[in-house]
Amino acid sequence: MAIGRESVENLIKIAKPKWKTSISQVSPNQITTRGFLQEDLIENMSFSEMVYLLLKGEMPKKNQSKMLQSVLVSLCDHGVTPPSTQVARLMASTGSSMSSCVAGGLLSFGKHHAGALKLSMKILQDALKGVEIDGTDLESDDQVQRAAHLVVEQHQSKGEKIPGFGHRFHQQDPRPPKLIDMAIKYNCFGIHTELALKIQEILFETKGIRINIDGANAGILSDLGFGWELGTGIFMIGRIPALVAHVNEEKVRETPFRKLFEIEEIYYDGPESKKSDDILMND
Amino acid sequence: MAIGRESVENLIKIAKPKWKTSISQVSPNQITTRGFLQEDLIENMSFSEMVYLLLKGEMPKKNQSKMLQSVLVSLCDHGVTPPSTQVARLMASTGSSMSSCVAGGLLSFGKHHAGALKLSMKILQDALKGVEIDGTDLESDDQVQRAAHLVVEQHQSKGEKIPGFGHRFHQQDPRPPKLIDMAIKYNCFGIHTELALKIQEILFETKGIRINIDGANAGILSDLGFGWELGTGIFMIGRIPALVAHVNEEKVRETPFRKLFEIEEIYYDGPESKKSDDILMND
Amino acid sequence: MAIGRESVENLIKIAKPKWKTSISQVSPNQITTRGFLQEDLIENMSFSEMVYLLLKGEMPKKNQSKMLQSVLVSLCDHGVTPPSTQVARLMASTGSSMSSCVAGGLLSFGKHHAGALKLSMKILQDALKGVEIDGTDLESDDQVQRAAHLVVEQHQSKGEKIPGFGHRFHQQDPRPPKLIDMAIKYNCFGIHTELALKIQEILFETKGIRINIDGANAGILSDLGFGWELGTGIFMIGRIPALVAHVNEEKVRETPFRKLFEIEEIYYDGPESKKSDDILMND
């Protein structure tokens, strides 16, 4: 008995799927994300709930999504001071498309910029590996204290700054205290945020350095259960509306080809001009 | 009386600012966005309100931010079917960073993909230029009807599809009807959405084609007062959490170097292999 | 008689190839590009010949590859004045990877920057569509003359500059005259370059404007038979070594987080600071 070609193909497709995903299922006239019909999500979900659902695969409790909302809003903008914003606007001034400019902004998140959130999350999570998360007794408090000292010592012995602490513009970044307030209000304050604050305590006493926005968000996101690998991803989600706004402002209000400096402001320190003969001798 | 060098520099700075922005103001220990202290925004704003504030420069009314929220959630994900998601995951499988993969996803929003929202907004906005937006009388209805016919004729005469209508997977995309429901519920249904529905009416009668998610969102965003230049920007804001989720899933669950096909599945139709002498004759 | 599963799969693969290409053929232990064994190419080809072979699919004559070589070298660098170079270096200063920085540079090739080569090629090619390429008689000369006037008039009537003419730094760009010399020397001077020079003649008489590097290369590349769609691609091939050099210089010689301006040089012209209550009223 012959098997139709189509059936054989279908058998093979099922046996050897090309892609596998647990995020969304698409079939004709129906789309579900993490198991929920998208029309239900459209009707009922806030954007922060949607972000939580997409990244963690489960529906947040109300306090968790409110906490994530505060984190995302806190990342919204820092004017034209960040290199990523300058890059996006500079690209916009050459006439590049919105997508290209925003992509350029994202690609400027190097280890010295925006990378701090991810790095700070990693430090806090590594330092508390194995520590009982629900522990509220004295022993847990002690462990966090020891972890704080260890983190500070490890960085100071190598002469390194700790990502998440200190800010080049703000002696006292106004965002971390408010974020900590919200973590308490939403009952999302856990041992990672506690660790971040204890590190601040040591740094402030010895060097007058305070926690910055990355350090506060690192603690809170870790307490919400986000792995550090998602740090830069969450930063991007929070910052991208500002990049769109800045690119648009550049395109609408400025003349093309932004001049960052005059040609006289460039200092050339290469070799002096040579005569043509110097090349010809090369042949 | 001598003027200190520092004062001269400051005078020059004020006289010739390097950048100008109306989005955020950063001064030591204080950051405001569109005039609001960021600590107040962190405490009180939903992410959709923040997006509205950043992009439009004014605080939304509650119904407007709820409407924008539904639009952003509706853009969240379409599984691994979009080329942008495939690109982001394929890049993740080579070990590229989260930022690079998401940037790659954004750069895949070409005119045949994701561009539809912007194009559809432009068509609706151009078609209604000059039409009284608040008009609810018969005359306005008539103008919208005429605009719908004009849009359809202009595209059909050139044999072009109208962006925002028809879907390669869904005969009946489940998202547009829900989005329209929300527009009515939130009192955000205006003439652009009306125009989109009238175009659908014509296309459905003649070709069985329905409005898709881009067409519905194009109408709604236009009624909310967003210019079409922001179309792709808004699409990116809505889609980026899914790109982050997909890149993370690829990195966590899949082995590196995803193989999309076997080497035997590549069909080579270039010139046959040549002998070395063919090059040497070139010299 | 049963057919093995493997045979069925192979039949399907051959019947439905996933990709088709005429550029390179890869089989175990053998790689050919445009029909040539790569080991032969490695031994015998200059990089410019390789670029020509890849883009046009045929081996260049010696004079053609020498001409393309001059074009590629002419694109090499313009210091830190181009926005693309500034973007790449600014990104490097945040610690982004070499690939990200160079990609950022490429994404800065908007319509006001680097786009000029492609646009200029399109103008020249469109203007000479249908003109006998080999024609050296008076009639052809006449056609080119008429085309030059038409191009100038079309742009001036719309108040637009012609891409490929005029330079913001150089009254007399030193590269175009040398490129034209090489085109004559290598016998690659054709009607497109002639057209570019005739346009220059008109612009110089009326406005003192000379041809720039994009205009000269646009003529020469068109005479070499490259379609304008490849303009930006060829620009990228020529410019990318400089981007790599600049990114490397930034990483090796500069401290991270380049400061393009002081915070006082930012001029904020958005709304004044508001009180918290203004948000709360929103709810």
Place this chain on the structure above:
Amino acid sequence: MAIGRESVENLIKIAKPKWKTSISQVSPNQITTRGFLQEDLIENMSFSEMVYLLLKGEMPKKNQSKMLQSVLVSLCDHGVTPPSTQVARLMASTGSSMSSCVAGGLLSFGKHHAGALKLSMKILQDALKGVEIDGTDLESDDQVQRAAHLVVEQHQSKGEKIPGFGHRFHQQDPRPPKLIDMAIKYNCFGIHTELALKIQEILFETKGIRINIDGANAGILSDLGFGWELGTGIFMIGRIPALVAHVNEEKVRETPFRKLFEIEEIYYDGPESKKSDDILMND
């Protein structure tokens, strides 16, 4: 006596240059790169010489530029098998611009792909730090032999593959033997290439694994004096013409929106569809 404002500004500019570079100097009507007038470079330089001059800051000897030429040509293309090429073509099929597609290709050079050249250069350079480069005596040979064993042991003890050895398609990559031949011919064979070959010897005896293109180029580029930090940059210079060719082929010959697989080939393993009530309970 008053000082004019202009003079003050000029003083400040000279005192506080915004950018510093040793690569190119741009002044009105004159451009030099590494000290050479660009019109002289246009007339006399091959592209490989230009790459060498830009990256190393000095004019190569003829044999060095010929060697670099072979390296760059060897990187030219590997058909549609690399993820970077698939990404660039997939993006092209959505209608993205040439720059975006090529940038996407570059961003796909993750640590599992293209990163191998840089990593392999680092391994060879680290292993020979302190070894007398010009040494041709027995002692030097001995040191290289010991270094080879050390490299193999260090990787095998961690169960890691050595970048630059083994290929997923080719048992015997045809390019490395030819590259080694050229290194001997051009008198560019040094201790790094020797080390690479000695590592191959050990791997071939024990596991039947041969050197691949990255390993051969890593040795040769190191012997030419290029630091490993430039590895990915050089790879990009060599590969970019192929990316341009592939993007162009996709745009010219294929229909938009390439379908890599059927919707049935996607395997969904997330949660089952839920009822609307499950969301509402969330509130």
